[in-house]
Amino acid sequence: MQATNDVAVPRSRNGRRARIVGRYVLLTLGAVVVLFPLYMAIVNSLLLPSQIAHQPPPLIPSDPQWHTYPTAWTSGHLAIYLRNSAIQTAVIVIGQLITSILAAYAFAFLEFPLKKTLFIVFLMTLMVPFEVTVATNLSTVSSLGWFNTFPGLTVPFLATGFGVFLLRQAFLQIPKDLKEAAQLDGCGHLRFLWTVAIPLARPAIAALGVFSFLGAWNQYLWPLLVTGNDNSIRTVQIGLKQLLNTQLDQLNVSLAGTVIAVLPLFILLIIFQKQLVRSLTAGAVK
C-alpha cells in the first residue's frame, strides 16, 4: 500500500494540474469565440477603410485611427440617438418599477374582491407577446397623435406582468409579523410600502430595473415602427441600421458607432451582473 501511494500521489497531482490547465485552455477558447466578433468590430473601427478590405484581415490595428469615434459621434447623429435611447430607457425603467411596485404591493399585502381574477388577468399578459399586438398598437398610438413622440415610444411599456410577479414574490417573503408590528406602530399601507417593503425588496427591485433597462435599450421592432423617418426621436438601435446603410464607404465609422452604442450596456453588465442574473433566471431556479 505504501509503495503504490508514493507513486500515485505525484501522478494524480500532475494529473490535476493538467486538468486545470486544460480547463483554462477551454475557458480561454470560449472567451475568444464569444469576444471575437466584438473585438473585430473594435479593430475594424480603428482601421483605414483601405485596410479593412485587406486580406488576410489585420487582427491588430497598426496605426489606430481614433478619429473615427468623434466622427461617428457627430456625423451619424449618434449623440441624438443615444440621448433618445437614454430618455426612452429611463422612462420605461422608472415607469415599470413604479407600476410593478404598486401592483405587487396590492397582490402581496391587501385583500380585496376579485383579487384572484385580477391576478390571472396579470398572468395572461405574460402570454401575449408584444409582437402579436403591434398592428393595433400602431394605430392606437397614431390616433393618439403619439407617432414620433416619446409617449409613443414608451407608454405601451409602462407596465409589466413579469415585474409584478418578481416583486410580489419578494414582498411575500417579508414576514407577516413585520407588517403587523408596523401596523401597531402606526404605519398605514403607503407608509409601510415606503419605509419597510421597498427597502427590504431592494435586491428584487434592482434586478427588475436591470432587466427593464436591458429590454428597453435593446428594443428594435417597436421603435422602428413608431419613429418612422424622424431622426430627432430615433433610438440608437434604429440609428445603427441607418449608420450601416448610409456610410458603407465608412465602415470604420459605422463600427465605431456600434461600439459606442454597446458600451453603456457593457458597463451595466459589469456593475450589475448579479442583479441581471437574478432577473434572467427568476423562472428557472427557485
Add this chain to the structure above:
Amino acid sequence: MSGLVARRRKNSGLAYALLIPSLIVFGVFTFFPFAKNFKLALYQNPPYPGLPSHYVGLSQAGSVLGSPEFHQSLISTFLFVAMVVPLGLLGGLVLALAAHRQLKGMAIYRVIFSSTVVSSVAVAAVVFGTLMDPVVGLLPWLGINPHPAILNNPTWALPAVAIIAIWQFLGLSFIIMTAGLQSLPEEVLEAARLDGAGSWTMFWRVTVPLLSPTIFFGVVIGTIYAFQSFGQIDILIGPQNAGFTHTNVLLYYIYQALSVQNDPGLAAVLSIVLFVVLLSLTLLQFRFLERRVHYAGN
C-alpha cells in the same frame, strides 16, 4: 361592524388604485389589440388604399394559412428555431461546465460568457454583417466564397442569420445553465463520486438528468427568443434581397404585412398564429414551473 366594513372598503379602494396604472396600460396595449386581432382577421383589406375593408369571415384566414408564402415562412421559422435553440443551449452548457469551478479569474470568464446577453440585435447585426461581408469580412480569408455572397444566398442566408442569433443567445444560455449547475444538490454529486462514477459517466448519468429541468427551461426560453428574432434579418437581409424568401420568418412576415403591404387583416391572421405557438410554449413552461413549485412545497 360598520367601522370594519369601512376599513375593508378603504383597503379595497387602495388595492384598486394601486392596480389601476398597470391595468390601464395592459388594457389599452395588450388586451384591446389582442382582441382586435380576431376582428381584423375577419376583414379583408381593399385592393386600393382609401376604400373601406369588408367582412370576409374566415375566408381570409383560410387563404393566408393555405398560401405558399405562409408555408415557406413557417418552414423558415422552424428551421431557424431548430438551429438556434440546440446549438445555443449546447454552447451555453459547455461554457457553464467549464466555468463551474472555483478557480482564479473565473469571475472574469463569467462576465465574458454572459456578455452577449447585453448585445442588441442591431449591434450583433452590424458586427456580424461586417464579418460576413464578401469584401471586407473574414470569409474570403477562410476560403469560404459562396456565390451569391452568403447573406444574399438563398441557401446560406438563414444559417448565417442563425449564427448571429446563436451568438446572442449564448450569454442567456450560459447564465441559465450556470444557475442550473449551481442549484444541483452537492451531496448527490458527491455520493456519485464516492460510488466511483468516472467524470464522463457522472456527466451523462447524474449531471444531465439533474439538470433536465434547467435544460427544459432553456429550450422554452430559447424558442421564445428565436421566434422573436427579427432585427438581424431586417438589418442584414431585408425584402429586396435574393436571400429573403428563405429568411421571411413569421415575425418578419407580420412586420412586412404591416409596414410594406399595409394589410392589417393579413398581419392579424399571422399574429394569431404566432400567439398560438408562443402561448403553447408559455403554458408548457407554466405547467412545468407549477410542478416544480409543488415539489418545493412538499
Add this chain to the structure above:
Amino acid sequence: MARVSFEGVSKRFGDTAAVEDLTLDVHDGELLVLLGPSGCGKTTALRMVAGLEEISDGVVSIGQSPVNEVDPKDRDVAMVFQSYALYPHMTVRRNIEFPLRRQKVEAAERVSRAEAAAATLGLTDLLDRKPGQLSGGQRQRVALARAIVREPKVFLMDEPLSNLDATLRVQTRADIVKLQHRLGTTTIYVTHDQVEAMTMGHRIAVMKGGRLQQVAPPQELYERPANTFVASFLGSPGMNLIEAERSGDRFSTVGGDIVTPSHLSHVADGSVTLGIRPESLSLDTTGVLATVLLVELLGAETHVICAVDGDKRVVVRQDYDMVRPEIGDQVFLNIDTSRLHAFDAETGVRLEQAP
C-alpha cells in the same frame, strides 16, 4: 394604564372557532399569562386585543371603552412578537424610535425617550447596529425597548422568549417581571410554557380548544385545578389521574382500595376520577403494587414511571437522595390521601366541597 376585558368574545374562522365565548378581566397593572397548548386560542385572543384579528362576537375593552372598531394604531397597545419583528434594514436606534416617529413625537424628545428605553434594557452600546448584527437575546431586548418606548396602556407579548436558549430564557424571564413591576403596565403574556406562566404571572388563564378553563393565581391553579385538563397540564410531570369507584368509605381503583379522606367525604357514590400529584406518591413497603417501567434522573429529583395493574401508568416524584428502584422492580406506592383530588368522571370538573 388600563384594564382589559373580554366579554363573551368569540373568533371564528369559517366553521372553526379559535376562541369561544371568552369572558376575562385583566386588572389594571396586572401581568396576566394566557397559557395553553398550541392551537388553544391564546394567541388569537391576544391578537384581538391588538386589533390584528377581527372580533366575531362579543366585546373587547381597553380601559372603559370597547375597542372592537378601533384601528390597531389607535388602541395604544404595544406588542412583542415571537419573531421580534424588528425592521432588518434599520439600526437599533431607528427601530426603537420608529413608533415615536409615527406618533409625530418631536425629535429631541424622541431621542431622549429612545435612549432611555435603550438604557433600561442595556442596549446603549448597540444603538447603531442593525438587527442582523445582534444575538437572539439582544434582538429580544430591542423588541422590548420598542414596546416600552411608546409608554402604552397595555403590553401584549406573544411567546417572546420561545426563540431564546434555556439559560437566557430564565434570565430574561426575571428581567421582564422586574420591568413590568417597575412600569406597572397592564400586560398580557401568551405562552405554552407552564414554568414561564407559573414564575411570571400574577394570574394565569388556562385555555384549551378556544375555551377558558380556569383563571387563578399560580399557586391556586396548582393546588385547586378546576378540571382534569388543568390538573394534568400544569406541573411537570402533570397530575396522575386514576379512574375510581366510590362506595361508602372507600375508593376502589385498579391498584386497590383507598380509604376516603375526610376532605373528599362530599363525593357521591359512583364513578369518579381521582387525581394525585407525583410528589404526593412515594415508594414504600406497603400500598399499591406497581412495576417500574422507567427511571428518569433529573438531578434534584427523580421521576419513577410505574405501571399499575399492567398498563395504567403512574408517575412518582422522588427527591435525589432517596433510594432509586431499578427498571423492572416491583414496588409499592404509598398515597398521601390528604392531597387527593376528585373530579367528575364524565365532565372532568373538580368536585368541590359545598361551602
